[in-house]
Amino acid sequence: MIQGSIVALVTPMTEDGAVDEVSLKKLIEFHIEQGTDALVAVGTTGESATLDEDEHCRVIKLTVDTVAGRIPVIAGTGANCTREAIQLTQRAKQAGADACLLVTPYYNKPTQEGLYLHYQAIAEAVDIPQILYNVPGRTACDMLPETVGRLAKINNIVGVKEATGKLERVKQIRDLVGDDFAIYTGDDATSREFCLLGGNGSITVSGNVAPKLVHDMLMAAINGEAELAAEIDTKLTGLHNDLFIQSNPIPVKWAVAEMGLMGKGIRLPLTWLSPECEATVRQAMQQAGVITA
Numbered sequence: 413m414i415q416g417s418i419v420a421l422v423t424p425m426t427e428d429g430a431v432d433e434v435s436l437k438k439l440i441e442f443h444i445e446q447g448t449d450a451l452v453a454v455g456t457t458g459e460s461a462t463l464d465e466d467e468h469c470r471v472i473k474l475t476v477d478t479v480a481g482r483i484p485v486i487a488g489t490g491a492n493c494t495r496e497a498i499q500l501t502q503r504a505k506q507a508g509a510d511a512c513l514l515v516t517p518y519y520n521k522p523t524q525e526g527l528y529l530h531y532q533a534i535a536e537a538v539d540i541p542q543i544l545y546n547v548p549g550r551t552a553c554d555m556l557p558e559t560v561g562r563l564a565k566i567n568n569i570v571g572v573k574e575a576t577g578k579l580e581r582v583k584q585i586r587d588l589v590g591d592d593f594a595i596y597t598g599d600d601a602t603s604r605e606f607c608l609l610g611g612n613g614s615i616t617v618s619g620n621v622a623p624k625l626v627h628d629m630l631m632a633a634i635n636g637e638a639e640l641a642a643e644i645d646t647k648l649t650g651l652h653n654d655l656f657i658q659s660n661p662i663p664v665k666w667a668v669a670e671m672g673l674m675g676k677g678i679r680l681p682l683t684w685l686s687p688e689c690e691a692t693v694r695q696a697m698q699q700a701g702v703i704t705a
Contacts, residue, residue, distance in 0.1 A: 425677030561588030650696030
């Protein structure tokens with residue numbers, strides 16, 4: 413089971429919106445050096461919604477090849493079309509990904525039975541470990557704990573990213589799935605409490621900017637070291653909140669660029685961070701100790 417800080421990696425781009433492969437490799441090396449436990453390639457934070465299929469799969473392959481087995485790579489392969497999700501998941505397996513992260517179908521609002529059949533079809537079509545991803549704030553679709561419990565009985569469905577911010581769901585899901593199923597949060601602001609309650613880690617945005625701190629905080633929480641986790645988390649509070657001052661990944665890409673790890677590139681319809689928000693994000697980075705001025 414993958415545990416700890418699983419960074420939802422930004423996809424570096426040039427100012428004209430092209431994928432910046434040189435900076436992507438640089439970012440990957442930075443995360444390995446800083447103790448990140450695993451990487452998600454082309455999740456929401458990686459701008460999966462605006463990369464075409466070939467770009468999407470190229471980023472996954474490049475991430476796998478650069479990591480070269482040093483930490484796990486989880487490929488974002490979700491779609492609101494089951495056939496498309498199967499195709500992306502097949503290509504991720506061919507690229508050598510260790511697992512896939514599959515967001516609930518967005519916009520078309522499937523029933524709970526539709527969700528079950530969607531994920532069942534992908535799991536049966538592609539023999540690779542799969543992690544469910546529930547983020548109703550973006551998808552307008554909430555996968556209920558009972559549905560997760562049903563899906564957990566499928567052998568290669570191994571975990572869930574529960575990004576509702578509802579801490580009570582840790583116990584609700586755990587009671588249905590047992591101890592061998594991974595439960596991750598996708599909500600940085602509550603990730604410490606989530607892991608203290610029995611979660612296995614966070615698929616994190618804050619970890620893009622302060623990877624060592626996020627790793628240390630989450631591992632302390634997973635190990636039940638509540639005071640240490642709280643002490644570290646005080647340095648991260650600004651990032652947890654202010655990296656969402658505009659739509660993700662707008663603020664986090666600005667922050668990573670400020671750290672000199674990539675250029676100022678993002679793809680429409682997203683735009684670069686508004687100037688009036690820069691001071692807020694900079695202050696959060698200073699609080700975390702990743703920049704000094």
